Amino acid sequence: MSFFGNLKNKLFKSSSKLDEGLDAIVEEGADGAAPDASEPVANESPTPNVPAPQAPMAVMDPMPLPEETEPQGTARPGLLGRLIGGGQTDDDAPRRVLDDDMLESLEELLIASDMGVDTALRVTSNIAEGRMGRRVSAREIKELLAQEIARVMEPVARPLPLYPQKPQVVLVVGVNGSGKTTTIGKLASQFKAAGKSVVIAAGDTFRAAAVEQLQVWGDRAGVPVLTAPEGSDPASLAYDAMTKAQAEGADLLMIDTAGRLQNRADLMEELAKIVRVIRKKDPDAPHNTLLVLDATTGQNALVQTEAFRQLADVSGLVMTKLDGTAKGGVLVALADKFGLPIHAIGVGEQIDDLAPFDPEEFAAALTGLET
């Protein structure tokens, strides 16, 4: 199976709630009559640029396909529908008049899928604009929703930028269990495969288990992991790692950090100290501060983002565990609220399970458009 299809399957759980909910909304209020060809509803909004399927490399720039040139305003399957579904139509599908009741149900469904109230209201009002009173099928409403979601997500879909500085220092923050260690291992493996030399610093010195786990990931990725005795100063380890990375001419230094958000003042001081000491070696470091978030925490990911933005100069996000959750909608709320770049998504526990974030693909998976 291609990587593209594989990723869609892995993300499929995220779609289940929305997909089934959208079907139910249309079926509940369906009038059963044939569609009115003079009132097409889907694909009326400007089609966003459609990124091409990408290799499993979260650090490469996406390569855009040319814009679609087919005429707008005709109900037809989107790019994904054509790639996967072979262009079937839904002429005989149940239809429902787009009215206030339907919009309210749609809002409730989006809120329940962790999209957040503000985002859900904005997305539904965009869908409603100029379409009230029209009769829509479930597929059409999914296409419209996917277009709106892709539009919100497009500006934040940005691979981790690579800079010429050596080493490029990537500070990795996030609460315990969010997937920091796993993500560092996956990223290190991808950088290595791209010909970069990488050093990892196991900066969560408070938990021996965390250090051991990072060593396992370092071994898997074939990347050295610098450790320090349990309870020692993470800033001192970061300084040593910076010295080693500079001496070896490493391309990247990835620094893991503790995730004890419950001791916020301590964590803030710890992160600030790490930044202070590495700046003695490079005033521009860290070049990226990656916040790792667990999609299964739903709306809590928004709270964590707010908190970590106060603790550190977060420059981008990685959302993990999108494979095992129906809460993927929170990514839309995050994009809408914070506008932070989403560099990659975690879609499993294996070393290759880190994918670039593709808004079109994500929107299709979230709405269940491929079915």
Ligand SMILES: Nc1nc2c(ncn2[C@@H]2O[C@H](COP(=O)(O)OP(=O)(O)OP(=O)(O)O)[C@@H](O)[C@H]2O)c(=O)[nH]1
């Ligand atoms: N299904 C799935 N599981 C993941 C993903 N990323 C991480 N995990 C799992 O989530 C759990 C926590 O991941 P860690 O990488 O240990 O998280 P951490 O933030 O380093 O947490 P601590 O080690 O407690 O600081 C592990 O069991 C991982 O295998 C993902 O994208 N998908």
